[in-house]
Amino acid sequence: MDKTEHHGSCHCGAVQFEFRAPADAPVTVCNCSICNMSGYLHIFVPKADLDFTRGQDQLTQYRFGTQRAVHMFCKICGIKPLYQPRSHPDQWSVNLHCVISGTLTPKTRIAFDGQNWEQSIEELRAKTS
Numbered sequence: 001m002d003k004t005e006h007h008g009s010c011h012c013g014a015v016q017f018e019f020r021a022p023a024d025a026p027v028t029v030c031n032c033s034i035c036n037m038s039g040y041l042h043i044f045v046p047k048a049d050l051d052f053t054r055g056q057d058q059l060t061q062y063r064f065g066t067q068r069a070v071h072m073f074c075k076i077c078g079i080k081p082l083y084q085p086r087s088h089p090d091q092w093s094v095n096l097h098c099v100i101s102g103t104l105t106p107k108t109r110i111a112f113d114g115q116n117w118e119q120s121i122e123e124l125r126a127k128t129s
């Protein structure tokens with residue numbers, strides 16, 4: 001599948017980025033404590049395929065549990081447009097809700113049992129790497 005250009009941002013626009021991904025890249029839905037609370041929808045993007053165009057320094061960090069995931073949210077509006085997932089150290093997880101213009105329309109929805117992370121991770125990596 002050819003990769004096409006997409007744009008993402010937080011709510012206030014202080015943080016903006018562009019990335020390349022297939023238009024029908026799969027979306028992953030995780031049931032862990034933080035994803036469930038925020039309604040986060042994951043699109044995994046290799047770091048080489050994403051560039052910040054504005055305000056990377058406007059992101060602040062939150063870590064919990066193993067401290068390996070770096071949850072990031074805009075200091076101004078509080079929205080989490082992307083973050084460093086524990087599951088894919090060489091990729092960003094972009095929040096599908098923060099991709100503007102509807103250029104990404106996933107056809108596949110992958111359920112990830114983040115409440116049982118250690119048991120579920122290899123299966124997820126096989127589907128999304």
Ligand SMILES: [Zn+2]
Nearest residue numbers: 010012074077
């Ligand atoms: Zn913002």
